[in-house]
Amino acid sequence: MPEKNFYITTPIYYPSGKPHMGHAYSSIIADVFARFKKIDGYKAYFLTGTDEHGLKIQREAKKNNKDPKKFCDELSITFKNLTKTLNLSNNDFIRTTEKRHYDSVKEIWERLEKSGDIYLGKYSGWYSVSDEAYYDEEEIIDENGSKKSKTSGSKVEWVEEESYFFKLSAWSNKLLKFYQENPKFILPVSRRNEVVNFVKKGLKDLSVSRTSFSWGIPVPSNKKHIIYVWLDALTNYISALKFPDTENKLYRDFWPADLHIIGKDILRFHAIYWPAFLLAAKIKPPKRVYGHGWILSDEKKMSKSLGNILDPLEIIKDYGVDQLRYYLIKEVSLGNDGSISLENLKNCINNDLANNFGNLCQRVFSFIDKNCDSKIPSPDKFNTRDKELSDEIIKKISDLKYMIDNQELNSYIKEVINFSFNSNKYFNDLEPWKLKKTNKVRMNTVLYCILNQIKSISILLYPIIPSSIEKIFDTLNLKKEELNIEQIKNLNLIVPGKIIKKSNILFKKIDNDN
Numbered sequence: 001m002p003e004k005n006f007y008i009t010t011p012i013y014y015p016s017g018k019p020h021m022g023h024a025y026s027s028i029i030a031d032v033f034a035r036f037k038k039i040d041g042y043k044a045y046f047l048t049g050t051d052e053h054g055l056k057i058q059r060e061a062k063k064n065n066k067d068p069k070k071f072c073d074e075l076s077i078t079f080k081n082l083t084k085t086l087n088l089s090n091n092d093f094i095r096t097t098e099k100r101h102y103d104s105v106k107e108i109w110e111r112l113e114k115s116g117d118i119y120l121g122k123y124s125g126w127y128s129v130s131d132e133a134y135y136d137e138e139e140i141i142d143e144n145g146s147k148k149s150k151t152s153g154s155k156v157e158w159v160e161e162e163s164y165f166f167k168l169s170a171w172s173n174k175l176l177k178f179y180q181e182n183p184k185f186i187l188p189v190s191r192r193n194e195v196v197n198f199v200k201k202g203l204k205d206l207s208v209s210r211t212s213f214s215w216g217i218p219v220p221s222n223k224k225h226i227i228y229v230w231l232d233a234l235t236n237y238i239s240a241l242k243f244p245d246t247e248n249k250l251y252r253d254f255w256p257a258d259l260h261i262i263g264k265d266i267l268r269f270h271a272i273y274w275p276a277f278l279l280a281a282k283i284k285p286p287k288r289v290y291g292h293g294w295i296l297s298d299e300k301k302m303s304k305s306l307g308n309i310l311d312p313l314e315i316i317k318d319y320g321v322d323q324l325r326y327y328l329i330k331e332v333s334l335g336n337d338g339s340i341s342l343e344n345l346k347n348c349i350n351n352d353l354a355n356n357f358g359n360l361c362q363r364v365f366s367f368i369d370k371n372c373d374s375k376i377p378s379p380d381k382f383n384t385r386d387k388e389l390s391d392e393i394i395k396k397i398s399d400l401k402y403m404i405d406n407q408e409l410n411s412y413i414k415e416v417i418n419f420s421f422n423s424n425k426y427f428n429d430l431e432p433w434k435l436k437k438t439n440k441v442r443m444n445t446v447l448y449c450i451l452n453q454i455k456s457i458s459i460l461l462y463p464i465i466p467s468s469i470e471k472i473f474d475t476l477n478l479k480k481e482e483l484n485i486e487q488i489k490n491l492n493l494i495v496p497g498k499i500i501k502k503s504n505i506l507f508k509k510i511d512n513d514n
């Protein structure tokens, strides 16, 4: 059987300030897809890291009286720690200040120069340091004498300097053809339409170097120019695969990437500039860019400058990492903006985790503890109702895979939590506490069936709440290797006679005044 590979990336974070919920959100989404693929027999490679160059970081470092490299060394660690706190399963953490990345950016630049896609000129126009983006006159508004980007609201400054340009204007039609030939390159469809309409208006050449600051990768042939931070940053996705060594196994196995998960604010860079750079450098573009919405607080984008941040680290400390992961995936509709609040978080934890799935596990485990000597009961023949219960999940496996492959995470999680609801119902309807007195053989079968459901639902929830599911697997005496989508079909995985280990409450119910 040929190897099934899957390469997924998150945007690499600007290491300035504290990580916030937007960072956490992008990363958790990507982790869910990565983990699903990993338990679905794929060799999945998941990349994240830090985006350390550019004027924004140089200014931040100066504000903190630090040399930019030292500043990045310190803050990059904060973001690396975030990957641990969020329990991400990333295979690599790349920093754009690493040599491997310099080598890769140098090669891209030289290829673009060689193909005739780069020329020297003069840039005069608006630039937002906060977005590290150039804006046209019509993309700017004047708010009480202060010029701002219409889309992000960040301040822009006027720039006039010698600059290398990338001939983006020559790529409009080629990009449109590429989008047409690859209809799922940009998802969701609303984002794709946005991009296509923008490109249809015609693209202007893009300034890809600056001379007014020094913190970045110099143009190989003209060291007074620093390569535009987005050309630098986007290249991280192939630097991590050891580009320009295109013959090495990592690159051969994983490029083109299957999925770049990004926030909608950075769609233009990923869906227009990035494929244009790659096509010009004779490198295949990624297969998909998925632009998720923003996490809002009081209907506004959560951001440092707006000061409306719900701190992911605080929430994890108070409620747990799986609780935050579940909440973000369940309650924010992927692709759209979504408001989050502590109250909703608590309701979600209580309804879905504590009262539904957590309750199912707890009542079954403690029933077996009290009535079966803590041993997994041996089942008799399954009747129609038992079969219906397990079939409900088995029949849905290919739909669930489709949902994951099309980034329909909300539909996925709804299906899974519904399985848990139906399993609770089965337990209530079949009343094993009554069967204990009347028909022990039937009681054992019911318990075995329900344990099997807990196993299957656990496998499906693993990508979202991995550490809780690992605990359930341990309680059930199952091995980590058995956490695999294929095992959903295996109705004999749970071994009768084995002890169900004692476990703590998985998801504590939260008092509303907490």
Ligand code: MSP
Pocket (backbone or CB within 6 Å): 010, 011, 012, 013, 014, 015, 021, 022, 023, 025, 026, 051, 233, 234, 235, 236, 261, 262, 263, 264, 265, 266, 293, 294, 295, 296, 301, 302, 303
């Ligand atoms: N450094 C660039 C990415 C370069 S990728 C080659 C960057 N970094 S960031 O730190 O500002 O943002 C990281 C991710 O967080 C992006 O996907 C961004 O869209 C996301 N979010 C930042 N604020 C957000 C919200 N309030 N809501 C959801 N995600 C948003 O951009």
